[in-house]
Amino acid sequence: MEELEQHSDFRVRVRKWLGDNLPADWKSQMLGASDDDFVKFQKCWFHKLREGGLATPHWPREWGGGGMSFAEQIVLYQEIARAGAPRLILYFIALHHVPATLLKWGTAKQRQKHLPAILGGDEIWCQGFSEPNAGSDLASLKTRAVRDGDHYVVNGQKTWSSNAHHAKYCLLLARTDAEAPKHKGISYFILDMKSPGVTLKPIKQMTGESHFNEIFLDNVRIPRENLIGAENNGWAVAMSTLASERGLSVLELAERMRYNFQQLLDLAKNRTYRGKTLLEDDEIRRDLVTISVRIRALGALVNNMLTRMMRDDSTSVEPSIIKLFYSDLLRDFTALGVKMSELDGQQTQPILMGGGNETGNWMHDYLYSWAWSISGGSSEIQRNIIAERGLGLPKEPRTA
Ligand SMILES: Cc1cc2nc3c(=O)[nH]c(=O)nc-3n(C[C@H](O)[C@H](O)[C@H](O)COP(=O)(O)OP(=O)(O)OC[C@H]3O[C@@H](n4cnc5c(N)ncnc54)[C@H](O)[C@@H]3O)c2cc1C
Numbered sequence: 001m002e003e004l005e006q007h008s009d010f011r012v013r014v015r016k017w018l019g020d021n022l023p024a025d026w027k028s029q030m031l032g033a034s035d036d037d038f039v040k041f042q043k044c045w046f047h048k049l050r051e052g053g054l055a056t057p058h059w060p061r062e063w064g065g066g067g068m069s070f071a072e073q074i075v076l077y078q079e080i081a082r083a084g085a086p087r088l089i090l091y092f093i094a095l096h097h098v099p100a101t102l103l104k105w106g107t108a109k110q111r112q113k114h115l116p117a118i119l120g121g122d123e124i125w126c127q128g129f130s131e132p133n134a135g136s137d138l139a140s141l142k143t144r145a146v147r148d149g150d151h152y153v154v155n156g157q158k159t160w161s162s163n164a165h166h167a168k169y170c171l172l173l174a175r176t177d178a179e180a181p182k183h184k185g186i187s188y189f190i191l192d193m194k195s196p197g198v199t200l201k202p203i204k205q206m207t208g209e210s211h212f213n214e215i216f217l218d219n220v221r222i223p224r225e226n227l228i229g230a231e232n233n234g235w236a237v238a239m240s241t242l243a244s245e246r247g248l249s250v251l252e253l254a255e256r257m258r259y260n261f262q263q264l265l266d267l268a269k270n271r272t273y274r275g276k277t278l279l280e281d282d283e284i285r286r287d288l289v290t291i292s293v294r295i296r297a298l299g300a301l302v303n304n305m306l307t308r309m310m311r312d313d314s315t316s317v318e319p320s321i322i323k324l325f326y327s328d329l330l331r332d333f334t335a336l337g338v339k340m341s342e343l344d345g346q347q348t349q350p351i352l353m354g355g356g357n358e359t360g361n362w363m364h365d366y367l368y369s370w371a372w373s374i375s376g377g378s379s380e381i382q383r384n385i386i387a388e389r390g391l392g393l394p395k396e397p398r399t400a
Pocket residue numbers: 126127128129130131132133134135136137159160161162163371372374375376377378379380381384396
C-alpha cells in the first residue's frame with residue numbers, strides 16, 4: 001500500500017518504542033496467570049501504551065486521543081502484530097465501542113464522565129447485547145426497560161458478555177416498546193454493573209477459561225440520564241457501536257498469523273518422525289504450503305479492503321468475506337499445529353491472553369479458534385451477507 005510509505009518515520013518510531021517497552025517475556029508471564037494477574041498485566045500494558053501515545057490512536061485529539069490518520073493506524077497495528085505485542089482485549093469495548101457510540105449519540109455529560117475515565121485506565125466496559133434467544137437475530141431481544149419517573153426498571157437476561165466480571169459499565173440494549181416492530185422498540189443504556197439487581201454467572205468455555213458471563217437483571221434501576229440517544233432509537237445507536245472498529249482488528253490478526261506461521265515452520269524443522277524431520281514429510285509439506293498460500297491470500301484481501309477504505313471508505317461485503325476466510329483459516333492453521341506437535345499438542349490449560357492464535361499452546365488455540373466463527377456474526381450469517389449483498393441472491397424471509 002503506497003499510502004503507508006509516507007509514514008516510514010512513524011513506523012521506525014513505533015518499532016523502536018515497542019522494542020524498548022514490550023516485556024520480552026510477556027507470554028510466559030501470562031501462562032498459568034490468575035484472573036487478577038491478567039487484569040493487572042492488561043492495565044499495566046494499557047498505561048504503558050498511553051504514555052507512549054499509542055493506546056488510543058483513533059480517538060480525536062480533543063478527547064486526549066492520538067487523532068491519527070487511518071494510514072498511521074494501519075502502520076501502528078502492523079507494528080504491534082510484528083512485535084507480537086499483547087492485544088488490549090480487556091479494553092476493547094471501552095476503547096472502540098464506547099467512543100464510537102458516545103461521540104455520535106451520547107450527551108455532553110455522558111462523554112465528560114466516561115471518556116476521560118477510560119483514558120485513565122479506570123473503566124473497563126462490557127457489551128450486553130446478546131440474549132439466550134437473540135444473538136444472530138439481535139432485534140428479537142426481550143429484556144424489558146419500563147419508565148418509572150427518572151429511572152427505567154430493567155428485567156431480563158443477557159448472555160455471552162465478554163469480561164463482564166471485570167467491567168464497571170455495560171452497553172445495554174433493552175426493549176422499551178413491546179408493541180412496536182422489533183427494530184423500533186429498543187433503547188440503549190449505560191448500565192452501572194454495581195447496580196442492585198445485577199447478577200453475573202460465568203460461562204465456562206471448552207478451553208477452560210471463563211471469559212464470558214450471563215448477566216441477570218432483576219428490577220435494575222437505570223437513571224434516565226444513562227439513556228444513549230432517544231428512547232426507542234437504540235437500534236440505530238447499536239449499528240454505530242458495531243461499525244466502530246473499521247477493519248483494523250482483522251488487519252492485526254492477519255498480520256499476526258503471518259508471523260506466527262514461522263512457529264509452524266520451526267516445528268516442522270525441529271520435530272522428527274521415523275528419522276526424518278516433519279518438513280521432509282510430503283503430507284506435512286503440502287499442508288504447510290496450503291496454509292502459507294491462504295495466509296498470503298488473507299493478507300491480499302485485507303490490503304485490498306484497507307486500500308479502498310483509505311481512498312473512498314466503501315467496503316461493501318469485504319469485511320464479511322475476510323471474517324469468514326480468517327475464521328476458517330485460523331481453525332486449519334491451529335489444527336495443523338496440533339497435528340504436528342503430536343501428543344504434546346493435545347495438552348491444554350486455561351490461558352488468559354485474550355484469544356486469537358497467539359498463546360503458543362496449539363490445542364488451546366485450536367479450541368479457541370471456533371469462537372471466531374461465532375462472535376461478531378457467525379460464519380453462516382457472513383455467508384448470508386455475501387450471498388444477499390454481494391451476489392444479489394434472494395433474501396431469506398425475515399420476521400417482522
Ligand atoms: C468469543 C465471543 C465473544 C462474544 N462476546 C459477546 C459480548 O461481549 N456481548 C454480547 O452481547 N455478545 C457476545 N457474543 C455473542 C455473539 O454475538 C453471538 O454468539 C452471535 O451473535 C451468535 O448468536 P447466538 O450465539 O445466539 O447463536 P444463534 O443466533 O442462536 O445461532 C445458532 C446457529 O444458527 C445459525 N444461524 C442463526 N441464524 C441464521 C440464519 N439466518 N441463517 C443461517 N444460519 C443461522 C448460526 O450461524 C449458528 O450456527 C460473543 C460470542 C463469542 C463467540
